Amino acid sequence: MKYTKEQIAIALQMLGATGFPRKVIEILGYPSNPMLYHWRKKYPELYNSPQVKHWKQASSEFKLEIIQRCFIDGENVKSVSEEIGYTPSSIYGWYRRYRKKGIFPSMKKSDKHTVTPNAANAENIDDLKAQMLEMQMEIDILKETINV
Numbered sequence: 001m002k003y004t005k006e007q008i009a010i011a012l013q014m015l016g017a018t019g020f021p022r023k024v025i026e027i028l029g030y031p032s033n034p035m036l037y038h039w040r041k042k043y044p045e046l047y048n049s050p051q052v053k054h055w056k057q058a059s060s061e062f063k064l065e066i067i068q069r070c071f072i073d074g075e076n077v078k079s080v081s082e083e084i085g086y087t088p089s090s091i092y093g094w095y096r097r098y099r100k101k102g103i104f105p106s107m108k109k110s111d112k113h114t115v116t117p118n119a120a121n122a123e124n125i126d127d128l129k130a131q132m133l134e135m136q137m138e139i140d141i142l143k144e145t146i147n148v
Contacts, residue, residue, distance in 0.1 A: 007030070010028070011030070011036060012039055012047040014027065015040065019084070021033050021037070022069070037076070066086075066094065067095050077092070
């Protein structure tokens with residue numbers, strides 16, 4: 001599908017304003033993520049978002065949103081990192097910490113806020129714990145059988 005220069009400009013201006021391609025696609029109904037990034041490279045004069053490095057600690061919600069964009073929605077980590085102003089290694093570090101602990105502890109001592117996995121994951125964890133207990137019981141029974 002061919003897009004007019006005006007449609008491209010509107011999409012890129014909205015991307016610069018919101019900072020999130022998914023929001024642009026939800027609002028406008030076009031284009032796809034790859035097309036939006038292609039336009040951003042092809043028409044840099046229409047995309048006027050400053051590339052600012054953030055030296056502040058990112059919030060837990062922000063980190064979770066970026067992890068979802070990169071590792072669930074499948075967006076390119078490098079392009080997302082350029083867009084948000086953090087390094088790709090920061091994003092991978094957030095992802096490793098989330099996979100290991102399931103939460104993002106705040107760096108501030110006064111802020112005790114953490115983001116926990118959603119309810120579906122909590123149910124899955126409970127199922128896994130129950131399964132682990134059953135397997136441990138089977139192992140104990142087998143050990144006793146071997147001893148007899």
